[in-house]
Amino acid sequence: MRILMFGRGVIASVTGSALAGAGHDVEFYVRPGRAASYGDELGLDIVDTRRPRRDQRVRQTWSPRYREDLPEAGDVDLIVVSLPHHSIPGAIEALSTRLGDATLVMLSNMWDEPLDVIAPLPPEQVVWGIPPAGGGFDQAGRLQATLLSTVALGRLGARQTDRELAVREVFSQAGFGVREQPDIRGWYFVHTVTDASLYSQALQHGTMADLIGNTAALREAMLVGRELLPVVAARGVDLSRHRSSTSAFRLPSRLVAAGFALANSKIPFVRRAFETHDDPAAEEPRAVCRDVLAEAQRLGVPTPRLAAAAEGFVRGPNA
Numbered sequence: 001m002r003i004l005m006f007g008r009g010v011i012a013s014v015t016g017s018a019l020a021g022a023g024h025d026v027e028f029y030v031r032p033g034r035a036a037s038y039g040d041e042l043g044l045d046i047v048d049t050r051r052p053r054r055d056q057r058v059r060q061t062w063s064p065r066y067r068e069d070l071p072e073a074g075d076v077d078l079i080v081v082s083l084p085h086h087s088i089p090g091a092i093e094a095l096s097t098r099l100g101d102a103t104l105v106m107l108s109n110m111w112d113e114p115l116d117v118i119a120p121l122p123p124e125q126v127v128w129g130i131p132p133a134g135g136g137f138d139q140a141g142r143l144q145a146t147l148l149s150t151v152a153l154g155r156l157g158a159r160q161t162d163r164e165l166a167v168r169e170v171f172s173q174a175g176f177g178v179r180e181q182p183d184i185r186g187w188y189f190v191h192t193v194t195d196a197s198l199y200s201q202a203l204q205h206g207t208m209a210d211l212i213g214n215t216a217a218l219r220e221a222m223l224v225g226r227e228l229l230p231v232v233a234a235r236g237v238d239l240s241r242h243r244s245s246t247s248a249f250r251l252p253s254r255l256v257a258a259g260f261a262l263a264n265s266k267i268p269f270v271r272r273a274f275e276t277h278d279d280p281a282a283e284e285p286r287a288v289c290r291d292v293l294a295e296a297q298r299l300g301v302p303t304p305r306l307a308a309a310a311e312g313f314v315r316g317p318n319a
């Protein structure tokens with residue numbers, strides 16, 4: 001299948017490498033002038049949990065193929081969009097006249113209403129999923145990531161479409177388990193407030209890397225997450241469908257924070273997820289916190305702990 005990854009970010013790169021490894025024809029769309037700056041080779045250091053445990057660490061060099069022009073109708077079969085939520089509208093706008101009959105797979109965290117975000121596109125051409133990886137680029141530009149063994153897909157309409165079936169097939173051919181997320185809209189919102197809880201504290205201390213082993217900051221993050229759950233509920237999400245992913249906010253915060261601090265300092269792949277989010281100028285953490293706070297205020301849900309952390313995210317990184 002001809003697959004276009006939109007952008008060459010962390011999730012696009014690691015997912016694209018897995019799909020290319022399964023024999024698909026994978027290209028990356030990057031902004032004009034960017035391909036040269038990426039160079040010919042991308043170093044990969046991946047914990048690939050699709051593989052047997054003893055062979056999971058994969059270090060290799062890969063030569064991704066880039067294009068700097070958007071697809072013409074008929075050029076590609078599948079377009080994978082994995083972008084920070086604030087970058088998605090620009091990408092959708094750019095693709096609105098270029099999608100042709102391709103299927104767009106959304107593998108991004110979302111905070112705006114998913115159907116509003118993709119409004120310029122025919123909704124039946126969009127398949128919804130959850131990013132199947134985590135990680136970041138190190139100082140040398142090498143991709144340090146963990147690739148999950150399953151991809152979760154979910155539906156905003158009631159019916160399973162042929163496009164969704166085709167996407168399931170692509171991922172299972174590439175060795176992923178494919179599971180259904182029964183409430184993907186709710187999952188996106190719960191996940192975004194989870195990120196806001198962590199980012200709000202990361203920005204107080206520097207970056208996510210500064211939360212490693214930091215029990216006090218992680219406890220405050222859990223308390224921020226607790227006050228954000230009503231924001232998600234006010235958007236009509238039934239939180240009883242997200243019990244496991246919200247349990248960290250409902251259990252005693254001291255206990256959760258102590259466990260979390262132990263995990264992110266001692267468990268290598270958890271530590272790596274925090275270590276690689278070490279760019280103090282990154283826009284996504286600020287945008288997530290800003291947009292979650294704005295929505296809480298719009299809905300009239302009090303979020304004093306997030307508001308108290310606003311100094312860290314209301315201004316740009318260089319303010």
Ligand SMILES: NC(=O)C1=CN([C@@H]2O[C@H](COP(=O)(O)OP(=O)(O)OC[C@H]3O[C@@H](n4cnc5c(N)ncnc54)[C@H](OP(=O)(O)O)[C@@H]3O)[C@@H](O)[C@H]2O)C=CC1
Pocket residue numbers: 006007008009010011012029030031034082083084085087090091094107108109110131133134135136
């Ligand atoms: N990284 C992680 O560990 C995890 C990420 N996620 C989620 O996955 C999604 C993707 O995250 P991640 O991969 O980290 O993002 P990155 O910031 O690494 O990548 C975004 C990429 O998109 C490119 N891009 C943005 N807008 C455009 C545009 N209009 N045209 C061309 N390229 C564009 C950027 O290019 P440029 O550099 O030129 O701006 C960049 O390469 C997000 O929703 C995130 O929240 C979820 C779980 C874990």
Ligand SMILES: CC(C)(CO)C(=O)C(=O)O
Pocket residue numbers: 109134195198208273274277
């Ligand atoms: C905040 C972080 C790193 C969670 O570990 C993330 O990027 C995500 O899962 O969306």
